[in-house]
Amino acid sequence: MGRAYELKGDTILANAYYEKAINYCRKEKIASAEIRHGNVYCEYLLHSGKYEVAKQLALENLAVARNAGINEGISNVAGTLRKVYTHTGKKGQHHLSCSNAD
Numbered sequence: 001m002g003r004a005y006e007l008k009g010d011t012i013l014a015n016a017y018y019e020k021a022i023n024y025c026r027k028e029k030i031a032s033a034e035i036r037h038g039n040v041y042c043e044y045l046l047h048s049g050k051y052e053v054a055k056q057l058a059l060e061n062l063a064v065a066r067n068a069g070i071n072e073g074i075s076n077v078a079g080t081l082r083k084v085y086t087h088t089g090k091k092g093q094h095h096l097s098c099s100n101a102d
Contacts, residue, residue, distance in 0.1 A: 001020075001021070002014050002016075002018035002021060002037075002040070002044070003040065004017075005017055014044065018040070018041040018044060021033075022037045022038055031065070031067075031070060031073070032070055032073065034061070035064055035065050036073075038057055038058070038061040039058075039076050039077065041057060042054045042057050042080045042083075042084070043080070043083075051084060051087050051088050052088075054080075055084045058077055058084055062077045
């Protein structure tokens, strides 16, 4: 739903539904869906210029992926973090975040 409202241009409802989906996955402990929704929301946040919020969410997703042992999730989140650090000009931080997420 968040993506639908994003495409429609309704940022308030887009944010609300992205967050609602992520919170539902957290509550129900559905790690793979939480990571997927989190990555899509991070992309949205990056396009919206909300780099710090995207970074925080990506780091949370990385911890979820690592704790659940979901290698594909780790890889996807690492790619998202790379985009975050590219936008913020903090090159090299991506590697540090991934290696320090233990």
